[in-house]
Amino acid sequence: MAANAGAGAEAGADVTSPRERYRAQVRSDIKARAWDQIARSGATGLSLNAIAKELGMSGPALYRYFGSRDELITELIRDAYRSLADTFRAAAESGAGLEGLARALRRWALDDPQRYFLVYGTPVPGYHAPDDITTIAREIMAALLDVCASAGLEAPAPASASFTAHLSQHRQWAAGHPAPPGVLRKALAFWTRMHGVLSLELAGHFTGMGFDPERLFDAEVAELTPGR
Amino acid sequence: MAANAGAGAEAGADVTSPRERYRAQVRSDIKARAWDQIARSGATGLSLNAIAKELGMSGPALYRYFGSRDELITELIRDAYRSLADTFRAAAESGAGLEGLARALRRWALDDPQRYFLVYGTPVPGYHAPDDITTIAREIMAALLDVCASAGLEAPAPASASFTAHLSQHRQWAAGHPAPPGVLRKALAFWTRMHGVLSLELAGHFTGMGFDPERLFDAEVAELTPGR
DNA sequence: TGTACATCAGTGAACGCGCGTTCACTGATGTAC
DNA sequence: TGTACATCAGTGAACGCGCGTTCACTGATGTAC
Numbered sequence A, B: 001m002a003a004n005a006g007a008g009a010e011a012g013a014d015v016t017s018p019r020e021r022y023r024a025q026v027r028s029d030i031k032a033r034a035w036d037q038i039a040r041s042g043a044t045g046l047s048l049n050a051i052a053k054e055l056g057m058s059g060p061a062l063y064r065y066f067g068s069r070d071e072l073i074t075e076l077i078r079d080a081y082r083s084l085a086d087t088f089r090a091a092a093e094s095g096a097g098l099e100g101l102a103r104a105l106r107r108w109a110l111d112d113p114q115r116y117f118l119v120y121g122t123p124v125p126g127y128h129a130p131d132d133i134t135t136i137a138r139e140i141m142a143a144l145l146d147v148c149a150s151a152g153l154e155a156p157a158p159a160s161a162s163f164t165a166h167l168s169q170h171r172q173w174a175a176g177h178p179a180p181p182g183v184l185r186k187a188l189a190f191w192t193r194m195h196g197v198l199s200l201e202l203a204g205h206f207t208g209m210g211f212d213p214e215r216l217f218d219a220e221v222a223e224l225t226p227g228r
Numbered sequence C, D: 001t002g003t004a005c006a007t008c009a010g011t012g013a014a015c016g017c018g019c020g021t022t023c024a025c026t027g028a029t030g031t032a033c
Helices: A018-041 A048-055 A059-064 A069-093 A098-111 A113-120 A131-151 A161-169 A181-202 A213-223 B018-041 B048-055 B059-064 B069-093 B098-111 B113-120 B131-151 B161-169 B181-202 B213-223
Strands: none
Touching (some): A018 A069, A018 A113, A048 A059, A069 A113, A069 A131, A098 A113, A098 A131, A098 A181, A113 A181, A131 A181, A181 B181, A181 B213, A213 B161, B018 B048, B018 B069, B018 B113, B048 B059, B069 B113, B069 B131, B098 B131, B098 B181, B113 B181, B161 B181, B181 B213
């Protein structure tokens, strides 16, 4: 009757009926088990029947909560994007600088590597994320741009005049953001360098090399940070 | 009787019997189809039966050539590492500078994104690559170090004194390489920055943003390159 | 407060599928004398 | 050159498995009067 709680309402709204609260509870149980499974065997290993068994229900029961396996995975992906966007926005609004944003990103990534990979890992050929996920992705970039803009250009990432021109002419991703090309360049440098360290680290490509990845991460941040 | 041709002998040695040449041919056919399948649906979608069908053979026939599905995948991974190591070594020996190495890496990655992801993408939890693959990985880093060392430190990647000290004390990965810490730092910066751009680009995270990823890649290279 | 009805979570059986892998076999190719 | 034997690529049937998903159903919970 009333508007359905809808996707991702685990937070629990105000005046929910017992049935609605129960539904939300089970939905979130299912998702929790799904994340467990992903952590154990990757996103491909996710099985509805196995989740049901862990929850002590029969397989078909899950279809009361998710239309299909794909729908469940899509919602996990959405939640992952959402959590990073929230993390970024919170950091940006609390006045964190680039180091703060970097630290938040690193914590988010290390906190749950499989969640990181669900967003930034190997894409499944043929899979296209629904539009609203793209919207969240833009939200993430917007928070990054905000922080870069207020950090200013005291420690700029160098760019040739031609690349600078290119950026100022191709700024769809910064739609509505007044940042000058130097800030765009800096945001991109920040973004790619953080992911460079994180993706290699989380995939285990630094194991056995000896050094501490965190110090490498910090060094990369320092290079983009004013009061180094 | 004579030593078996062994793994990855598609290149075709000298005095092979017709049977050995046939075996090598079929092995390479199987791998080719496997790569096709991976390109179409990712490494998880690789199916022995499907490969057999495409080759017009029955499923069990493949077991004459590979002991199991895992063995086939491991060999594809090994080939992927091998091809990058060869690419790097060739570039290093032909006297290419850092830009040359970067271009080679980028070409290698764009040439077959799924091959790139097989090496640098989301790891399968629980999978451990055999030792010889680790050896190839070290070979890749060695070639990178060679090029960085001969490029010198005219455009150094900045590092705090403490990080420099850390690197000179944790250089297992550069075992046997006389490069000073500044060169180590530069090699790591090169490595992570290139992968930062490439992994985001190949995973499609730049689509719709407007700018040309290649120019971003070039800008990142330029920053690490002397005669910019 | 009690009765009649609607909603809806969950079950169990079943479907069809494709998977990796084994096994005993056939028949062609190569080798030894 | 021909015969006897060994090697080995490939087949077809079969096994057991777990998967996603559908369907008709039971029984508990909530709602209306």
